[in-house]
Amino acid sequence: MLCQDRCMPSPTPARRSRRTDALSADAIIEAAITVLDAEGEEALTFRALSTALETGPGAIYNHLANKQEILAAAAHRLVVHALADVPSDPDAENGIRAVMLAFFDLFGAHPWVGTQLSREPWQAALLEMFEAIGTHLEALGVEERYQFTAASSLLNFVLGVAGQHASATRLARDLDRSAFLRDIADGWKDEATAASHPFSRRMADQLAEHDDRQQYSDGVDFILAGIAAVTAGGGL
Amino acid sequence: MLCQDRCMPSPTPARRSRRTDALSADAIIEAAITVLDAEGEEALTFRALSTALETGPGAIYNHLANKQEILAAAAHRLVVHALADVPSDPDAENGIRAVMLAFFDLFGAHPWVGTQLSREPWQAALLEMFEAIGTHLEALGVEERYQFTAASSLLNFVLGVAGQHASATRLARDLDRSAFLRDIADGWKDEATAASHPFSRRMADQLAEHDDRQQYSDGVDFILAGIAAVTAGGGL
DNA sequence: ACACAACATGGAATGGCGTTCCATAATCAT
DNA sequence: ATGATTATGGAACGCCATTCCATGTTGTGT
Numbered sequence: 001m002l003c004q005d006r007c008m009p010s011p012t013p014a015r016r017s018r019r020t021d022a023l024s025a026d027a028i029i030e031a032a033i034t035v036l037d038a039e040g041e042e043a044l045t046f047r048a049l050s051t052a053l054e055t056g057p058g059a060i061y062n063h064l065a066n067k068q069e070i071l072a073a074a075a076h077r078l079v080v081h082a083l084a085d086v087p088s089d090p091d092a093e094n095g096i097r098a099v100m101l102a103f104f105d106l107f108g109a110h111p112w113v114g115t116q117l118s119r120e121p122w123q124a125a126l127l128e129m130f131e132a133i134g135t136h137l138e139a140l141g142v143e144e145r146y147q148f149t150a151a152s153s154l155l156n157f158v159l160g161v162a163g164q165h166a167s168a169t170r171l172a173r174d175l176d177r178s179a180f181l182r183d184i185a186d187g188w189k190d191e192a193t194a195a196s197h198p199f200s201r202r203m204a205d206q207l208a209e210h211d212d213r214q215q216y217s218d219g220v221d222f223i224l225a226g227i228a229a230v231t232a233g234g235g236l
Numbered sequence: 237m238l239c240q241d242r243c244m245p246s247p248t249p250a251r252r253s254r255r256t257d258a259l260s261a262d263a264i265i266e267a268a269i270t271v272l273d274a275e276g277e278e279a280l281t282f283r284a285l286s287t288a289l290e291t292g293p294g295a296i297y298n299h300l301a302n303k304q305e306i307l308a309a310a311a312h313r314l315v316v317h318a319l320a321d322v323p324s325d326p327d328a329e330n331g332i333r334a335v336m337l338a339f340f341d342l343f344g345a346h347p348w349v350g351t352q353l354s355r356e357p358w359q360a361a362l363l364e365m366f367e368a369i370g371t372h373l374e375a376l377g378v379e380e381r382y383q384f385t386a387a388s389s390l391l392n393f394v395l396g397v398a399g400q401h402a403s404a405t406r407l408a409r410d411l412d413r414s415a416f417l418r419d420i421a422d423g424w425k426d427e428a429t430a431a432s433h434p435f436s437r438r439m440a441d442q443l444a445e446h447d448d449r450q451q452y453s454d455g456v457d458f459i460l461a462g463i464a465a466v467t468a469g470g471g472l
Numbered sequence: 473a474c475a476c477a478a479c480a481t482g483g484a485a486t487g488g489c490g491t492t493c494c495a496t497a498a499t500c501a502t
Numbered sequence: 503a504t505g506a507t508t509a510t511g512g513a514a515c516g517c518c519a520t521t522c523c524a525t526g527t528t529g530t531g532t
Binding site for chain 1: 354355367370387402404457458469
Binding site for chain 4: 491493496
């Protein structure tokens with residue numbers, strides 16, 4: 001039916017030789033990070049990746065099962081590196097702030113990580129983050145019965161920020177960030193929107209002008225203060 | 237080159253008649269929600285949607301620009317409905333807890349909403365959530381200079397939970413949820429993992445056995461306590 | 473040395489997706 | 503009644519992740 005054989009008489013089997021620089025999971029992940037950082041999440045395709053690695057799409061599957069695995073491994077690697085770079089601090093509260101800020105800075109430098117962390121639950125990267133947060137909470141003296149909830153709360157907060165950051169970056173690719181936020185803030189001032197959303201109307205200018213990192217840091221402080229208050233005050 | 241015209245001599249232009257039940261953005265969104273709830277996020281394709289609507293993929297584009305717009309509108313509709321159903325409470329603290337729990341229950345009933353909210357920043361649905369949270373913070377007596385940060389913190393926490401919930405649901409489609417968590421907890425007990433992640437090792441059983449909704453509620457309480465402590469204590 | 477099993481390679485093929493195109497039909501304005 | 507405008511929906515397009523497989527390469531046992 002589809003002129004199957006006449007169209008492709010002989011596919012000319014090209015000469016292939018084994019590459020000298022061995023393909024490996026590590027090399028693939030490294031190339032993936034390079035592509036993701038340089039051209040964004042949607043630019044990571046097997047075609048682009050295999051071009052960067054000077055191979056074919058099929059070869060990649062000998063080392064990693066699928067695209068999700070590539071993304072998960074790439075995110076994991078960066079999380080581990082980010083945590084390794086956090087200087088240790090004798091003061092426990094400074095310690096956890098430093099860890100939380102390291103996450104924020106990681107998402108700033110590699111926005112696609114935020115998308116990835118929201119995609120697969122309790123993947124390896126999240127375990128590292130959970131462990132780091134929990135260790136510092138322990139050092140801070142948070143009682144054991146609150147540790148799980150406290151660590152989860154901080155983790156969920158980070159993940160929410162990460163996701164928003166990633167999608168904002170994806171959307172504001174060309175527009176600079178402040179113009180992008182100004183546009184949204186202006187939308188909040190539209191008569192129709194403002195009438196039904198007075199709170200957001202009042203916040204519009206802050207949305208346009210706020211410092212993301214400072215706001216994140218303040219959010220962390222809210223949660224830490226809450227943990228301190230609840231655990232000191234005798235319970236939830 | 238590709239036997240272009242001989243293969244398709246005359247495409248037999250079929251008879252078509254205008255539908256009696258008009259296609260509309262509303263009808264499309266409703267059908268999309270039905271498909272998403274029944275078969276999950278990855279089941280929403282233009283082909284499936286147009287089959288459900290008894291039309292062709294092209295017709296949908298007369299009413300909505302693209303798939304993202306469908307998803308954003310569907311999420312927005314459910315968020316508005318969920319907020320409309322929250323009973324008002326004279327006690328401000330109960331009020332905000334009720335709103336936050338309404339979000340959680342929404343994500344439980346429609347996990348795909350969680351994915352969607354992480355995808356587009358400051359979309360309409362987020363505005364509704366931000367407004368609802370902010371209104372209740374105002375009622376709670378949070379000073380104006382803290383309102384933006386406090387509302388954002390709660391919103392980011394919700395979004396983090398939403399994203400995790402959505403991906404957990406996607407992954408645990410067949411497995412029931414507790415078996416899924418038990419698997420992960422068992423992974424945290426593996427000798428190699430446990431050695432480098434002692435905190436997570438200690439938390440493994442809680443991960444497997446915890447009540448998600450209770451933990452979420454406790455997280456909200458942490459943040460509310462933090463807001464109260466910081467605003468009462470004179471600053472960040 | 474040599475044969476042979478096992479594995480790595482990478483180009484082609486597959487099936488499915490979102491989106492666009494466009495001949496046709498229904499409707500509206502005149 | 504007629505022409506302009508819009509809605510329709512099936513086909514086609516280009517891209518994607520993934521699979522297939524003929525071909526090469528490597529390592530092992532003898």
